[in-house]
Amino acid sequence: MRFNTIVVFILLLFLLATSQAFASDNLNDILSKPAENDGKTFSLEGEVVGVAVKSGSGYFIQLNQDPYSKRSIAEGGKLQGQNLAIPVFLSKELYKKIRYFGDYHVKGDIVEIEGVFNASCEEHNGDTDIHANQLKVVKKGYPLKQVVGPVNAGISLFLFLVALLLAFFVRQRQ
């Protein structure tokens, strides 16, 4: 019993020492030094948003790495700055792993990608992009539900009524 416990403990220590938590590179740092980072391999975590477009044998997706990729305003996230995004080129196989593309109505899939950054990609007419060779869906996206604010709705309807009454009185006077 004690021997087993020791073995499990040693195994856990071994796993802890060898495993690395996924360390995402910072997109802002990559983009702020485009010439220096051109051709280097990076790992990024972010939300898939917007539209996907076909390009040759693969697809381009938009990967956002900003506070809103963790929690968008539509989900009740706080205002923390503008969007930060990069196009990522994927093979068809990698593209098929993605299901949800984020927008106002949907929380997009959170993915980890590893790929080569191109300040000006020769394969894609000079576009700035990342060619991913690995993609893992960390967290699946989901449709978002909206709650209507009753105060906003009440004030709007009341003022609309006031506007109609005012229109009636003005026309009557004329």
Next chain:
Amino acid sequence: MSSRFAKQWKSIIYYSGKIIFAFSFTLIVPLITAAIFSEWNMFFSFLLAISISLIISFASEGLFKTEKELNWLNGMLVVVITWAVVNSISAIPCFQSGFYGSYLDAFFDSMSGYTTTGLTLIQDLDHSPYSLLMWRHFMQYIGGQGIIVLALTFLSRSLRGAIKTYIGEAKDERLWPNIKSTALSIWRIANMYLLVGTLIISGFLISIGVKPVKAILHGIWIMMASWSTGGFAPSSLSLLAYHNFLLEIAVVVFMFLGSMNFAVHFLAWKGKIQELFKNIEVRTFAFYFLLTFAISLVGLISSNTYSTSLTRFRFSLLQISSAVTTTGFSNIPTQVMFGTWNELAILGVSLAMALGASACSTAGGIKAIRIALDLKGIYHEVRRIINPESSIIYTYYHHIRQQAITDNQVKMAGLITLSYIALYFIGALVGIYYGYPFIASLYESISATANVGLSSGITSPSMPALLKVVFILQMWLGRLEFTALLALFGYLLIILRRR
């Protein structure tokens, strides 16, 4: 005196209310969009904006009704007041959406929309509601043709002195003797292009795998922003989101069409194609477009930024076209552009932004007709100097018709050119005061004043509030070409002196 003053304000408020009434109908477009996509919070925000604009217009009609015709000064003041009120109301649904840090940020975006600038302070753009995106792009579409032009299509009969408000919004060409017919023709041409352009762009997007509903929405939004030389985009990557050279070519064509003088466009539309080759404004514009394109291309070649000629051509073409038509679309992230383009290439873009496109179009900047008149004026003066004093010198140019240059035209063109240049540097000084580099500050200041929308990265929600206010004023002054706002300042000065 006070009775005359009161009568003047009565007519100013009454006619402003009339235009605000016409404006209230534009809010139905995003309202319907919100209903279609079940964005009910946004639906009530747009209903609130409609209600406020209706209350203002009915109250002004009930309290200030008048038959008095607008004089020139009052016409200018109506334009300024209408622009201020319309922008204030338009910012309400933006602010209520929760995607703006403050009401000032929302007002900044509505001013950027109506002036067809394209600088933005929206946050989390990629998750924003479809109805808000529709509203942002629709503001640019209205602003491109003109808020007053929109009102004139409905109200010219009840708006006495309509031509003064039309001119106050920096439009001075008449397509028809009747101002209502002119306004209707402007909208007819714009709507036709919107329909055709939306079909083309949506078709491109569907062909590269975008789902039909999103393809149609993006098609409408990109087309509204292209034709109106606005530059708002539904994605934070702007045109880079689509990775399609052909789509970029289509956008470039629509930007150029939108930046052409309505009167020249109208003549070409009616089959008088030779006007395009003879017109001094078109020729001057073509000359400096090619010049700035060449400067930027040489810059890219010398900095070895791109590996192939085609790539250099593509990026230079889109940035310069976007700058010279004062649109603001981009296919390269700002940091990458400022990190890889050399100063010569950036200078080409800055110069293109500063010069701008045609007068009486959807575009901004100093404008080709003024550059042409400035140059012709210099040529005229040189001729006057080298000829005997007794000789009478005429210098001719062709714009719609053959005409002789007058001292007054040259004086006005020179005055407005100088005003633009002064404003470019005033904005840059404020940027420098807040610690931004000179080149970036000047670039952003030109972009705001010339209603372009390309950014060096300064415009962001975290920039100082005073700088936001300065950019708002620059966008406004640039769009109205100083006249209407200077009339307001002059009017306020007179009132202060009398006291």
